[in-house]
Amino acid sequence: MGVMESSIKTSEAPLSRDDLARLVARDIAPGSFVNLGIGQPTLVSNYLTEDQDITLHTENGMLGMGPEAKDDEIDEDLINAGKIPVTELPGASYFHHADSFAMMRGGHLDICVLGAFQVSVTGDLANWHTGAPGAIPAVGGAMDLATGAKDVFVMMTLLTREGASKIVETCTYPLTGVGCVTRVYTDKAVFLTGPGGITVRETFGCTLEELQELVPVPLKAAAAA
């Protein structure tokens, strides 16, 4: 496995948030329809190229969302799911909430990119609720995205501030969706989930063995494509 692990180490240091966003952007196939979740996933839009011809969906009711609106572009009737003013690209379309969620839930989005508290070895996702006593829950469209998109990419730091792995055997936080995550992009590695468990596509600043020490589920290197 020594050979395998060195072959998947693709950077000498962990990735910054922007480097990770750039990597996710690069991995999105040309012509895809994509929904970027609130927070870290939003950064991905900064690295999509015109050549890729990606169409962004925002679940409040739009395809063809453009960059964040600036100055006199700001229009309070044109916002994204994070309630940030955005712009409209040529070829955009507007629709109501039921049509927008039908698009998500009907499996028409190629990829959604979401943040997460935890991802389990079987691809379960926890990203909406800490489950802490007294916490007021709020779910929004997270469950619809997690169960509806063809591919669900998670973007997160591998470790919590306390140093615990967010990739876990079984989620301890309340679930968003069961077996829905297909890839996990973290600062230390890219993980692929599948029927055979979790495989590691590449590591950043650590070897597979060093990564394995951080993550409490068995890891193996992904077969080369």
Add this chain to the structure above:
Amino acid sequence: MGVMESSIKTSEAPLSRDDLARLVARDIAPGSFVNLGIGQPTLVSNYLTEDQDITLHTENGMLGMGPEAKDDEIDEDLINAGKIPVTELPGASYFHHADSFAMMRGGHLDICVLGAFQVSVTGDLANWHTGAPGAIPAVGGAMDLATGAKDVFVMMTLLTREGASKIVETCTYPLTGVGCVTRVYTDKAVFLTGPGGITVRETFGCTLEELQELVPVPLKAAAAA
């Protein structure tokens, strides 16, 4: 009952199809949204007045349908549910089939007017299929209209060509809907259906007693409004 029955006889002769259509038209409340079924019910549109401000729905996807198209008004993209070229009135709108049937099924139409083979004493409707062996069935939107509209008016001759009453104790033809008919307009009388059975609002060319001889379910005169 003698007094009652003379008071409900409102014409000396059975009504013609056109007179019946005029009567139905008169009974439609101003501002109503109405779907007129194929065949005899279509005649009703000839007698709606501008003052009534009735909006006609056609289930293939339009509100605000105007009269049948003539000559150079004919446009093959503008047809009604009977596939007859029609026209568009100011304030019309177009929508797809699921939205159109959602409108019907969600209880938004005030009245639909349908033809019938049989109506039962409890308001069951049979109007789509003779049930004859070898007959090829075709249902279209009949069941959606029957179960969806707030009021279902039936327009038909009271008797079959063979002289049998189409108002029956129990339908022998396959049902379109259960307990859905609220009024039955026939050449000989107007019947109201309800929890208490069938009552007769008015008769045409016969007394209530004469009418009772034709119809195999107990009739009584409706209480005056």
Add this chain to the structure above:
Amino acid sequence: MLNFVESVQEAVSGIKDGSTVMIGGFGNAGQPFELIDALMDCGATDLTVVNNNAGQGDQGLALLIKEGRVRKMICSFPRQSDSWHFDARYKAGQIELELVPQGNLAERIRAAGAGIGGFFTPTGYGTMLAEGKETRIIDGRGQVFETPIHADVALIKALKADGKGNLVYRKTARNFGPIMAAAARHTIVQVAEIVPTGALDPENVVTPGIYVNTVVRVPAAADTTAGSTTGTEEKVA
């Protein structure tokens, strides 16, 4: 029946205590602020409110909640940085919360308007939001049974209405308007502009007038929500 009224006060005057009220809008886009203020003033209480959120800041729905007029919220995203009035009522056990994934909220509202008795969806399966609900496996996927959300009244905002009550919206302000209009027994709409019947292209009507009961004109505060650069085209009547 459709009627056009002169004031938001008149528009909401029929709303009774104990009503279920749907309120459109996502963020500020499509929020019928003036109708909500009128609902505040009209005194109706013991309300069940259906909205994506549970009020923000010190205005609109947040004030209704602060004043104790809302018995129950049905929403997908109550907790926000400025949802302090909801948070306080909720922590004090003074308001009931039915938390619904946003897509289930939209689909359940749509189901009410469309006469659907209930439906199965994969959203929420295996999560705490499906606890106590009927589930079944369909085509190999776990699914949850969800029921329609009907309302007595909907308060929504559109860009324009014509004389038949046909509506068009503007950009992402469309959001819940069309489905709430269909789900409520009585739909009250505030519009920036009322145009003559025939001035909206029948191809572009988003909410047909059959779903609209009361229309009131509330001119846009500035040029931000309506104006000459709107996205809807008009024919000359």
Add this chain to the structure above:
Amino acid sequence: MLNFVESVQEAVSGIKDGSTVMIGGFGNAGQPFELIDALMDCGATDLTVVNNNAGQGDQGLALLIKEGRVRKMICSFPRQSDSWHFDARYKAGQIELELVPQGNLAERIRAAGAGIGGFFTPTGYGTMLAEGKETRIIDGRGQVFETPIHADVALIKALKADGKGNLVYRKTARNFGPIMAAAARHTIVQVAEIVPTGALDPENVVTPGIYVNTVVRVPAAADTTAGSTTGTEEKVA
């Protein structure tokens, strides 16, 4: 992925034997005649076809049925004065028929596109079309459980497509197009006109391009189905 092709032959070339094919149109309005003719010519057989009717006269779907290429029809209104080819096959036991109330047909197609696993509806309750189906009483009304209708391919007709595959339709030709486009894995659209991206107003797009895979231009035969007096407005890109 979206692609624009030069001919209807190329557009349908990927349709395989045994496919479920949705065909749009109600009457002549919205019928993709040229795509159906190309499907006839391409030889695909053992098809399940979803359409409101089961062919009329000696053209289009009727010919597919005549030639024995359709194993099963899912439709609401097969019997018509000129449905002789279907009638003959049906009476000979050579074609299967799933008869569906028109609103259930539309809602089941919509359910497939929207990811709904099934739904309850009052339509058909107590009738022979509900025989063998699950029923339950909801809010005092008998309701029938209906399942989504998915398809491998949809053949539909629209008025215009832009470079992103966004579609607008014309008058009652809209009918099944939008819901079939969403329900099929691969949607093939014939349009009278292809316009530049940006030429359709985003407020007025009826089928977003996400639902469209293949677009082919088929100019309208005469001025009856397209032309300068269309109901859709355009902005200059």
